[in-house]
Amino acid sequence: MPVQTDILIIGGGLAGLTAALHLQQSGMEVILIEKDTYPHHKVCGEYISNEVLPYLKWLDADPSVLHPSIISNMQFTTISGKVISTRLPMGGFGVSRYQLDQFLCQKFLAKGGRVIHDTVSSVAFEKDNFLIFTQSEHQYTARQVIGAYGKRSAIDLKLKRKFIQKHSPFLAVKAHYTGEFEDGLVALHNFRGGYCGASKIEDQKINICYLANYETFKTHKNIAAYQENVLYQNKHLKSLFEKSEPLFDTPITISQLSFGAREAVIDHILMIGDTAALIHPLCGNGMAMAIHSARICAELLLLFFKGEIPDRTAMEKRYLISWNHHFKSRLWMGRALSALFEKEYLTEKLLGGMVRLPFLLPLIIKKTHGHSLTVTE
Incomplete structure (x- = not known):
């Protein structure tokens, strides 16, 4: 007999865990299926806008117990050496997904939630209920299914989502380092074919994560050669890597990143986080958007x-x-900025304009960030 639950969430990343925690503490019975055990690293910028702090505190999931870095300033650099800096309008904090996802999972379990480590193979909607099958040949029924399985999955093929049929040229690379890096800063460094973000997380570690065009990447024999021949053309990136020591044996990567339009609802499954839409990493706001989307989904399901x-x-x-x-509008702005920064000439023009008109950068940042998620009982 299938296991029954009110809500089944596919994927235990940031969005899935946040939605699970919200729904479980509001009296719903929730099962979360996640293929990997906790804790584990993920390719992620690991910077979160303070816009989500009130909501996390309302969930009794205040991230301050993880001792995150406090981030208040942003710096942008170009290949030619131009630098522009500004204070972040709302500020943010840096914490690894290794720590944060584990923390949220433990909160969810403590409230009576169930986490099952398996892979969902199919979902069917019949007679106002969902029937879910896993690779381990387990079956579940649920009144609602939430898709929170990340950037791409075999489930997307089963659902015939349009974006999964298209080739994407982007590859992301991430690792943690020790070394010299300014406190309170998130830096974004442009290079030919991509851009690299860097900021501190907990324990004074530095998270360095970059997005690259695969066509330029594949011409080099490995990640180290690519970094030395392409990223090092930006002197700020060269200095960053040369003054840092890697903490991973090898960086972790993810390919086929698609930033095109996706369906937020398909076959009655509500999609949240990266499963619903992937904002360009240069906006630095994907984690906050994932948390925000989980809240929207949870609140509407409770009303339903x-x-x-x-x-x-x-x-x-x-x-x-x-x-x-x-x-x-935030996703549109992310795509527009990415298109500009992929062209070196336009990047230099844009940066030159922001140097002459310094109010432009904070304005652009506001266009990719939301308002504080205040919560009323």
Whole structure:
């Protein structure tokens, strides 16, 4: 017999865990299926805007217990050596996914949630319920399924999502380091074919994560050769790597990153976090967006199950409206900025304009960030 639950969440990353914690503490029965055991590293910039702090505290998941770095300033550099700096309008903090995901998982378990380490192979919607099958040949039924499995998955092929059919030229590389890096700073360094973000996380570690065009990357025999021949053309990146010692045996990577449009609802599954949309890393706000999307989803589902939203169609429509209201313009800005920064000439022109008009950079940052997620009981 299938195991029954109110809500089944596919994927235990930041969005999935946040939604699970919110729903479980609000009285729902939640099962979360995650293929990997905790803790584990993920390719991620590991900077979070302070916009989500009130919400995390409301969830009894205040990240301050993890001793994150406090980040208040941003720096942007180009290959030619131009530098522009500004204070972040809201500020943020740096914490590794290795620590944060484990922390949220333990909070969820402490509230009675269930985490199952398995891989979902298929989801079917029949008679207003979901039937879920896993690779371990287990079956579950749920009143609602949430997709939070990340940037891409075999499930996307089963659901026939359009973005998964298209080739994407982007590859991301991430590792932790020890070395010299300014406190309170998140830095974004442009190079030919991509850009690299760096900031401190807990324990004075430095997270360095970059996005590269695979066509330029594959012409080099390995990551080290690519970094030395391409990233080092930006003198700031060269200095950063030369003054740092890696803490990973090898960097971790993810390929086929797609920043195109995705469906936030498909076959009645509500998508959250990167599963719903992937914002360009140069915006530095993917983690906050994942947490915010989890909150939107959880709040609407609670209204639906209480009968305050009359039916599933109305609930899904409200989710799409809310998603577009909060994220559509931010995603557009991310794509626009990425298109500019992929062209060295345009990057230099844009940076030159921001040097002459310093108010432009904080304005751009505000366009990719949201408002503080205050919570009322």
